[in-house]
Each structure stands twice: as structure tokens, then as C-alpha cells.
Amino acid sequence: MIRYIYADQLDAYPLLKRTMFLDRADQFKTRLGWEVTVDETGEERDEYDAMNPLYVIWERADGTHGGSMRLLPTVGRCMVNDHFLDLTGGVRIESPLIWECTRFCLSRDTEAGAAAALMLAGGEVMQNFGVAHYVGVFDARMVRIYRRIGSCPEVIGAQGEGRERISVGLWEFTPEAQARVSESAGITAEQSAAWFDASFGGAEAKVSVAA
Numbered sequence: 001m002i003r004y005i006y007a008d009q010l011d012a013y014p015l016l017k018r019t020m021f022l023d024r025a026d027q028f029k030t031r032l033g034w035e036v037t038v039d040e041t042g043e044e045r046d047e048y049d050a051m052n053p054l055y056v057i058w059e060r061a062d063g064t065h066g067g068s069m070r071l072l073p074t075v076g077r078c079m080v081n082d083h084f085l086d087l088t089g090g091v092r093i094e095s096p097l098i099w100e101c102t103r104f105c106l107s108r109d110t111e112a113g114a115a116a117a118l119m120l121a122g123g124e125v126m127q128n129f130g131v132a133h134y135v136g137v138f139d140a141r142m143v144r145i146y147r148r149i150g151s152c153p154e155v156i157g158a159q160g161e162g163r164e165r166i167s168v169g170l171w172e173f174t175p176e177a178q179a180r181v182s183e184s185a186g187i188t189a190e191q192s193a194a195w196f197d198a199s200f201g202g203a204e205a206k207v208s209v210a211a
Helices: 007-012 014-031 047-051 079-083 114-129 140-149 175-185 189-200
Strands: 002-006 054-059 065-073 098-106 133-139 154-159 166-171
Touching (some): 014 098, 065 114, 079 133, 098 114, 140 175, 175 189
Antiparallel strands (some): 054 065
């Protein structure tokens, strides 16, 4: 199932929290070789985890992390403006209608539809929080994943070639995209909406992420 959890709520889900940060270390440090910070307990975190982001998490049947992504509004500090202005030609992306999606992570043995489930859940956030676009930086390996899911971004800047290519893109969530991603995930729109309502009490989402 999908859970939507703010950083300051993670302690209520100790197993999910622990395995998410372990899986992030495994993916970004061990498998991809990124220069990320892994602490003495084996967990990967960065400065943006301290900004009370909203985590969208695929929780497995045993309560462990299967996949996740991290959302922050671009009106506050965010990665694309702090570290990747070279990809946008120096143009800062700042709008209450645009949120940043980072740390898209999948555990090694997660379910086949987990990536699509996360993208579908991201669409729930957009629809309920009045977000028009996500912005995110991604590497070449993610292009195939986005294509398979049926949710490809509009690339607005890129550098490098082949496997070394890094891009910044914008995603929107149209009804057509929702249908494609829902089919890819094997999750109905009704089930996706029910998971969102379970996290936010069934009321219209009015909560904003702390800048």
C-alpha cells in the first residue's frame, strides 16, 4: 500500500522509516556510487530530510519499505535550485504550483508495480494539493523506467552523454497519464484515492509542506 508521511511523523512508523533510509543507502551509495552521506547505522540522509518533506512510500505487506520519493515545494530551498542551476541555464524554478520530487528509491526486491504505484500516488498529491507540475533531476537509467510506467517528463535541460547524461524535467498529471500509470501499476484510481484519504483523514488536503 501507499502511505503519505511527513518527516516529523516518521517516528510513528519505525520499521518503515528504518528500511527506507537503509534502502536509500543501498541504492544511491552501494549500487549507483553517488557521493551521498551514510551514517554509522547505514542510513542515507541529506539536509533536505531535515526540512519536513512529504514522503510518498510504498509499504510492503511485512511493513518494510518497498519504494519511496520525497516532495518539497520549490518556494523554499530545494535541490534543483541549490545544486543544479547549471541544468536550467541559471534559471531558478520557484512557484507554489511546482514541487520538487527527489530521492526516488526502490528496494532491491520490491514488487514489479512499485515504481508505477509511486508515480500514481504522486498524481494524488498533485490533484489534492493543487500542484501543477513536479520538477526533478534524473539520470539516464531513469528514462527507461519512466517510459515503462507511462509518465515521461518534459526535459527542460540536460548535460552529458550516454549513461552519464543528467537531465532536469517537469511532470504533469493529466487524466490520460493517470490511466496509463494506473494500468502499469495494476492499481485502480479508486484504490489510489482511498490510500490518499487514509493518510489525510478523507478530507480535502490543506496541509502544506514546511519551506
